Amino acid sequence: MERLALCSKVLYDRDILEKQRRIIELEKKVTPPKIRFKGYEDWERFKTEMYRDVHVVLEKMVIDNHFEYEHMSYQGLTFRQENALTECVYEHLYKGTNNGEWSEKIANDTVYSLRTMFASLHKTQLWAFIYQLLRPEDISELIYEHVRWYLDDDSHSPCVIEDLPEFVCDTCHAIVDYVNETQMCIECEIISCYEHRT
Numbered sequence: 061m062e063r064l065a066l067c068s069k070v071l072y073d074r075d076i077l078e079k080q081r082r083i084i085e086l087e088k089k090v091t092p093p094k095i096r097f098k099g100y101e102d103w104e105r106f107k108t109e110m111y112r113d114v115h116v117v118l119e120k121m122v123i124d125n126h127f128e129y130e131h132m133s134y135q136g137l138t139f140r141q142e143n144a145l146t147e148c149v150y151e152h153l154y155k156g157t158n159n160g161e162w163s164e165k166i167a168n169d170t171v172y173s174l175r176t177m178f179a180s181l182h183k184t185q186l187w188a189f190i191y192q193l194l195r196p197e198d199i200s201e202l203i204y205e206h207v208r209w210y211l212d213d214d215s216h217s218p219c220v221i222e223d224l225p226e227f228v229c230d231t232c233h234a235i236v237d238y239v240n241e242t243q244m245c246i247e248c249e250i251i252s253c254y255e256h257r258t
């Protein structure tokens with residue numbers, strides 16, 4: 061009887077452990093990851109570095125690659141270009157978050173958004189016209205600005221990675237989504253403004 065009780069306890073514990081593991085897994089999926097930055101300029105640097113590499117990929121795969129560029133005339137974005145862009149965005153996001161699943165999803169969605177743009181240009185038969193009209197540099201710029209706008213180019217909200225950064229307020233030590241140039245959260249900024257006035 062004792063053995064039976066022990067056995068069922070082991071099974072029960074294992075079941076609980078399995079459920080806990082599953083909850084952590086699901087939480088990871090539901091909660092988007094965060095990257096802790098020292099200050100706002102570090103967050104800006106993170107994005108600048110990613111976009112700089114996106115630009116390098118486009119130079120290599122659109123401007124300097126005659127073979128791929130020729131195929132763009134009927135494919136829009138080619139498979140090799142898609143793969144290179146996905147990999148570039150993924151690498152940067154993964155380096156910051158260490159979350160492969162999320163980084164892969166965002167990188168894939170970014171390229172899917174580009175595919176949507178090219179597909180609609182194809183459907184309306186505008187692509188052939190645009191391809192004739194523009195230089196490789198212009199098409200590269202079009203793709204570059206699309207990626208920046210989609211992810212976060214500081215011009216609009218909401219956008220895909222705007223919730224990625226978190227900071228520690230130097231004054232109240234709270235973890236927050238925004239700090240000003242003196243490393244202060246909004247609440248502390250308001251209090252300090254009020255104190256200066258009185």
Ligand SMILES: [Zn+2]
Pocket residue numbers: 229230231232233234244245246247248249
């Ligand atoms: Zn604060």
